[in-house]
Amino acid sequence: MVAPVAAPRSAWRLFPYFIVAALGLVVAVNIGMAVLAHRTAPGLAVQGSFATSNAYGHIQQEARRQVSLGWTLDVALHDGHLDVVMAGPDGAPLPGGTLEAFASRPVGHATPLALVMREASPGRFRSDIVVPGRGQWDVLFVARSEGRSFRHARRIIAP
Secondary structure (H helix, E strand, O other), X not given: OOOOOOOOOOHHHHHHHHHHHHHHHHXXXXXXXXXXXXXXXXXXXXXXXXXXXXXXXXXXXHHHHHHHHOOEEEEEEEOOEEEXXXXXXXXXXXXXXXXXXXXXXXOOOOOOEEEEEEEEEOOEEEEOOOOOOOEEEEEEEEEEEOOEEEEEEEEEEEO
């Protein structure tokens, strides 16, 4: 009697295992990305992003207006106090300028802290209080001179 000849084994018999492994990899990557996204910052840049996007033309116009002023704010942190030099397009201090500052943490919804900026000399301002707490702070400056205004945002790191 002749022994039956076994059919050659095809690689296709492993196909279901490859499908299961590929789907398992996709699920594992998705779980990993979800965990990382949950542990990091939300990425929210503005409140009311729909309204902000509808006002984009106005935002661009305001940015061009501010650039045309040629004003500069040089910001430094010394001994916990904010030191700011406010200058016009020629580099000279702006006459009769005033400066407001509002500090907030980059993450979270805490109320911004108003920092009183006193003019130490023409065009040079210093905050009355020390920036409270170590770490990153987003500071919004509002400068005014000769009936015009200028907004400037800066991220500082308090040691």
